[in-house]
Amino acid sequence: MRRIVLALIVAVLAQGCWDRAEPRDLAYIMSLAVDRAEDGYTISAEVPLLASLGQGGGGQAGERRTMVLTATGATLTQAAEALGRLSPKRLHWGQLQALIVSESVAHEGLGPVVTFLLQQRQVRERTWLFVARGQAAALLEPEVGLVSIPAMGLNGLARFTPFHGATVTHLAWFVADWHADGIDPVSPLLEFDPDGRRRIAGVAAFANDRMVGALPADALRGYLWLTRHRGEAEAISCPNSKGSLVVQPWWIRQRTQIAQGSEVRITVEATVRVLEERCAISEESLSRQVAERARREIDAMLSWVHRAGVDAIGVGQQIHRQRPRDWAVVAPGWPRMLERLPVQVRVDVTIKLVPAGYPFSDREAKP
Amino acid sequence: MDAYLTVPRKLEHAVLALQERLGKAPDIVCRRLVIPALDHRPAALVYIKGLVHQDSVQTAILTPLQDHGAPMPPNLIRCWWELLLPASPLEMEKDLRSLATRVLSGEAALLVQGEGRALAIQIQDPKGRDITEPSSEPVLRGPHEGFVESMETNLALLRRRLRTPELSILKRKIGKRSQTQVALVYLRDIANPLLVQEACQRLRRVEIDILLDSGQLEELCNDAPFSPLPTMRTTERPDAVAANLLEGRLAIFVDGSPGALLVPAVLFDFLSPPEDYYERYHLATFLRWLRLAALIFALVNEPFYVAITTFHQELLPTVLLLRTAGAAEGVPLPHALSVLLMDIIFEGLREAASRMPLAIGGTLSIVGGVVLGETAVRAGLIAADTVLVVGLTGVAAFASPAYGAANSLRLLRFPLVLAAAIFGMTGLAVGTVMVLTHLLSLRSFGVPYLTPLAPMNRRDWKDTLVRAPWWQMTTRPHLTRSGDVRRQRRWARPRPPDDMSGGQG
Numbered sequence: 001m002r003r004i005v006l007a008l009i010v011a012v013l014a015q016g017c018w019d020r021a022e023p024r025d026l027a028y029i030m031s032l033a034v035d036r037a038e039d040g041y042t043i044s045a046e047v048p049l050l051a052s053l054g055q056g057g058g059g060q061a062g063e064r065r066t067m068v069l070t071a072t073g074a075t076l077t078q079a080a081e082a083l084g085r086l087s088p089k090r091l092h093w094g095q096l097q098a099l100i101v102s103e104s105v106a107h108e109g110l111g112p113v114v115t116f117l118l119q120q121r122q123v124r125e126r127t128w129l130f131v132a133r134g135q136a137a138a139l140l141e142p143e144v145g146l147v148s149i150p151a152m153g154l155n156g157l158a159r160f161t162p163f164h165g166a167t168v169t170h171l172a173w174f175v176a177d178w179h180a181d182g183i184d185p186v187s188p189l190l191e192f193d194p195d196g197r198r199r200i201a202g203v204a205a206f207a208n209d210r211m212v213g214a215l216p217a218d219a220l221r222g223y224l225w226l227t228r229h230r231g232e233a234e235a236i237s238c239p240n241s242k243g244s245l246v247v248q249p250w251w252i253r254q255r256t257q258i259a260q261g262s263e264v265r266i267t268v269e270a271t272v273r274v275l276e277e278r279c280a281i282s283e284e285s286l287s288r289q290v291a292e293r294a295r296r297e298i299d300a301m302l303s304w305v306h307r308a309g310v311d312a313i314g315v316g317q318q319i320h321r322q323r324p325r326d327w328a329v330v331a332p333g334w335p336r337m338l339e340r341l342p343v344q345v346r347v348d349v350t351i352k353l354v355p356a357g358y359p360f361s362d363r364e365a366k367p
Numbered sequence: 368m369d370a371y372l373t374v375p376r377k378l379e380h381a382v383l384a385l386q387e388r389l390g391k392a393p394d395i396v397c398r399r400l401v402i403p404a405l406d407h408r409p410a411a412l413v414y415i416k417g418l419v420h421q422d423s424v425q426t427a428i429l430t431p432l433q434d435h436g437a438p439m440p441p442n443l444i445r446c447w448w449e450l451l452l453p454a455s456p457l458e459m460e461k462d463l464r465s466l467a468t469r470v471l472s473g474e475a476a477l478l479v480q481g482e483g484r485a486l487a488i489q490i491q492d493p494k495g496r497d498i499t500e501p502s503s504e505p506v507l508r509g510p511h512e513g514f515v516e517s518m519e520t521n522l523a524l525l526r527r528r529l530r531t532p533e534l535s536i537l538k539r540k541i542g543k544r545s546q547t548q549v550a551l552v553y554l555r556d557i558a559n560p561l562l563v564q565e566a567c568q569r570l571r572r573v574e575i576d577i578l579l580d581s582g583q584l585e586e587l588c589n590d591a592p593f594s595p596l597p598t599m600r601t602t603e604r605p606d607a608v609a610a611n612l613l614e615g616r617l618a619i620f621v622d623g624s625p626g627a628l629l630v631p632a633v634l635f636d637f638l639s640p641p642e643d644y645y646e647r648y649h650l651a652t653f654l655r656w657l658r659l660a661a662l663i664f665a666l667v668n669e670p671f672y673v674a675i676t677t678f679h680q681e682l683l684p685t686v687l688l689l690r691t692a693g694a695a696e697g698v699p700l701p702h703a704l705s706v707l708l709m710d711i712i713f714e715g716l717r718e719a720a721s722r723m724p725l726a727i728g729g730t731l732s733i734v735g736g737v738v739l740g741e742t743a744v745r746a747g748l749i750a751a752d753t754v755l756v757v758g759l760t761g762v763a764a765f766a767s768p769a770y771g772a773a774n775s776l777r778l779l780r781f782p783l784v785l786a787a788a789i790f791g792m793t794g795l796a797v798g799t800v801m802v803l804t805h806l807l808s809l810r811s812f813g814v815p816y817l818t819p820l821a822p823m824n825r826r827d828w829k830d831t832l833v834r835a836p837w838w839q840m841t842t843r844p845h846l847t848r849s850g851d852v853r854r855q856r857r858w859a860r861p862r863p864p865d866d867m868s869g870g871q872g
Contacts, residue, residue: 022677024696024697053693
């Protein structure tokens, strides 16, 4: 009996806590950039310098809190192994905040990158995905700014940009849209502005996991209307007087209906808020102008969809939901069908708020 | 040894025999006197100095005996003591051994020539401290009286709250040498007779030489002798005992101990102090949840911290992890060891502070808390968050109103920390399941420890997870089946009169 107990105790103590790791012994990869190298990939990982984050959060403003490790390999796995050889601490993928891939990698397809990352134990599916204009590794470079860790800056950029929700993509969402029928994934484009700060420049659209191209500016606005996202404010000029009004969509409802003869009818109803008012305009005139502009932007988006054959707005998904049987018929040829899909768009705009608080009817009285 | 020895008729023999039984000691007093009323028969008064009330010896015994000068009429001499000593409660004692026991417990023995028996006169001096608020269970609202060391006083305190003929008190003596009085108290029409029988049996089984405190009795009558968790509850509050008797529990008093034992005791009893029943029910309910959370927190916080920092770093929010890792940079010990070390230091500080005189306690807490903790963190020997985790655990452990339960849980967290350090979250999960299984297997006098959660009795939730308003608690808890179930009338909710002017005229 005593021997058995002893053996049990030894078994417990000697098995060695094999995956135990003190938090200080790990190199946390906060953000990862993937670039195409001549023969393979170059990956750059941003890891925090723990000593600078230590007791009391110390460190002075502008002090380096992170460093970037770079390694190259024929495959992503080999590159990661080379990265591991560089690091005096064990690489830990569990805190990955952002993945930046260069456009060339995106054009070849994100499949290998996403698969590689999701194979790593601990990786969060809530990792923001960006496509870089230019070199991806450059965008990791620490910036002196509002956040102490550049990766957290990417996190904030993804969450708090006006495009939030519309274009920003988690790894998990990307994979979901990639594999889903009738919708293609999108991802924000990241670039340096002329002052050398990182910003979200636009939206990259994918066919399956391959990047097809960036949405042009007006198509992007159309994309926002169609995906019910608020977007940025626009200036509308008054017909009779100088000056302009600034309006912003406040609340958008979009309905996609499939009519007989497989014509798609898209209705967008929007409530628009007036943010600044520098000229007099009647309510009807304003809503007509906003609606016209929205329709133009939506048309731009739809014609981009027609040209590229990429269903970034998920028309197919809507058909699938409404008429599963019809969808089963059209699904195999959907990208080709999309290119010549007849679409009817109707936009209704309601003006909700006036900055000074008095209604338009008073305005109309004095021209 | 002789089983039964009567008091000798001859005074000298009787005195000698009694003194032999009592042992030679300077505090045994033997006063010779002559009783005029009994034909000037010689007598002796034997008592122990310090145990009897000195004034009473004079006023209640000596003076009446001496003052009654006239000889007694022969027809009354049979019960002379009732005429001569009307003021003191007394009993006739023939057995020499029990007479000695009575003298040792503070009664005075009056031996009279030719009687062949002795009078045991109860003039004990109820020396003891005043009734004060129990320091271990203070309340803001509610009665501030607490039990004292004298059992008679304690029973009187209880009687003052339960003026009912159904209050039963069974007394027996435990302790071969201490002969300590133990009282089993219950309400005849509410307590389950089987429970009373079981308690009596357990008390009867106790054979110990000395019984000094109810804590000893708790260990000797326990349901689960190897469990760290208490299955009896101790309280020093008469109001708590009264309320619990009304819920069908039994109380056990030990003479010389201010803590009464309440049985059966289930886990939730340790989370509801008497104050809960006097505060407004909203606050009481909130505090119950808080205490439950604190209890769970005290148990799993440290192991959780160890498991998550050494095995599951990906589960921590990024900023928190970076802080933790940054704070641990350069700390020589692994997380698990530094938690255990800090724990032991914390326990040491607590123990030192509780043994210190009050005046030094303050200094100690400053040295311990501020100097030790702060310096250790500054010197980089311990990470700041470890100190925080251990400190929070300590605070949470003491948020439980029952000191006993809190102590046991403090101990249980050590094996859990070890399990978490070796097996990570798996270890913590398995350890927690083991603790839960143990809780489920425990019984206190036949009542499952997690009543009314398991076995589930939803009716009793009104006084466990929430403290229902008093007007809703119309029935007693179903802890043990009892006769009188109803506590108050149904529909007891107070309301204003329908006619709002009714009160006025």
